[in-house]
Amino acid sequence: MANAAKSEHLPRSPFLVLRRGNTGDSTRFDKKETMPKVALHTLGCRLNQAETAIIAQTFKERGFEIVEFGQPADITVINTCTVTEQADAKCRQAVRQSLRRNPNTFVAVVGCYAQVSVEAIRQIDGVDVIMGNEHKLRLIDYIDHWEKRREPLIIHSPKIARQPFTIETPGLYQTHTRANLKIQDGCNFVCSFCIIATARGPARSRNFDDLVQEARHLVQSGFKEIVLTGINIGTYQFEGKGLLDVLKALEAIDGLQRIRISSIEPTTVGTDLIDYMADSEKVVPYLHIPLQSADDALLHSMRRKHSFAEFEHIVNYAIKRIPHIGLGTDIMVGYPGENDESFSLTKRRVADLPLAYFHVFTYSDRKGTTAYKLKPKVPHHVKKERTRIMIEVGKRKKFAFFQSFLGQTVPVLFEQEHEGLWEGFSPNYMRIAVQAPHPLKNQIRNVRLQSAQTDKILGVLE
Secondary structure, three states: OOOOOEEOOOOOOOOOEEEOOOEOOOOOOOOOOOOOEEEEEEOOOHHHHHHHHHHHHHHHHOOOEEEOOOOOOOEEEEEEOOOOHHHHHHHHHHHHHHHHHOOOOEEEEEEHHHHHOHHHHHOOOOEEEEEOOOOHHHHHHHOOOOOOEOOOEEEEOOOOOOOOEEOOOOOOOOOOOEEEEEOEEOOOOOOOOOOHHHHHOOOEEEOHHHHHHHHHHHHHOOOOEEEEEOOOHHHOOEOOEOHHHHHHHHHOOOOOOEEEEOOOOHHHOOHHHHHHHHHOOOEOOEEEOOOEOOOHHHHHHOOOOOOHHHHHHHHHHHHHHOOOOEEEEEEEEOOOOOOHHHHHHHHHHHHHOOOOEEEEEEOOOOOOOHHHHOOOOOOHHHHHHHHHHHHHHHHHHHHHHHHOOOOOEEEEEEEEEEOOEEEEEOOOOOEEEEOOOOOOOOOEEEEEEEEEOOOOEEEEEO
């Protein structure tokens, strides 16, 4: 472990705020009588999924049985998201849902929503621990018993440390065929609409040797694909090593067949990254590059670090070097100041780009962000209609992308059986479904693509 890197399993911080309420009078669980159970629920991004897997492993190492969310459990952990007001509402709903099903479960609310909205969570009856992002990976260190509390234990660091970090516990993925590998956290870009820089803190990178070690562990555990995750992974920097160095190190791991880059900011996607992807045997041809708007005036107001022309250049370069690449993006509608003209410009430009799909987000005000005070606000009914229109454009783009591959044969990593069909993903992230006489989970098989549907392509095994 490098001296420069702090360990995310260390539970203390100079900024730590730890407040204890009075505990209840319920009987303490006798750990010697039976194996205790913990249920975990993840809201939000792929990084949250990676962190929940790490939290699950720490509980397993202490003798807990991992059960599905909603099943009877001694402890319920809800790893939260706060990217939108809707995400906040889903967090509160998940807490109440867990308590309805298991009134006596010990509830720990952790993560982004817990980082920025401690007081709101305190108002929810039945919450026993509120823990922000600084310490959530070692939640288990704060739970020596799990009797219900009258007031929640609050573990919160107002300022999240900047230092590089290590993660000494690998993620536990019991039901997945692709493993998420956290390589970075936090962001320094501070877009005007985004609360994540507050919830996650400043950009910081994971110890290089440490992430490679976990990748080896995941491959030894049987995973064929690893997905690199973080808040702004293109800014990865550790002792002179960047994202390309991470890719090269992972590509050298025997047994690893696929390396996938998750969402990455446009200004951190250089031609060198695309060139490396084009020549790589393991880095799959797929990039999700958030655009948000194709109107430069709105991009400037959003404090995005790119223009539409710069985004367009990198997309066209990627298509030129890797014609079969799957390119996705994020589009935000209803940002303050978005008028009919700017919306139409974005719709037209993204429709013309060689994108395979895009996620559509409806802008919502977030206290603590610059955009919260911006005007004019777009009326709710206008935002709703623009969202509907843009989603329809996205569906047409995806369907056209699917159709362009019909008749071809692609390798598919199969994940699960759904409604009688085995489903998995191609390297460029097309969902493929086939009929099979036997289980295909975690197998890579060639599939000839026959017909396109809205959300997947039907094919036959070769």
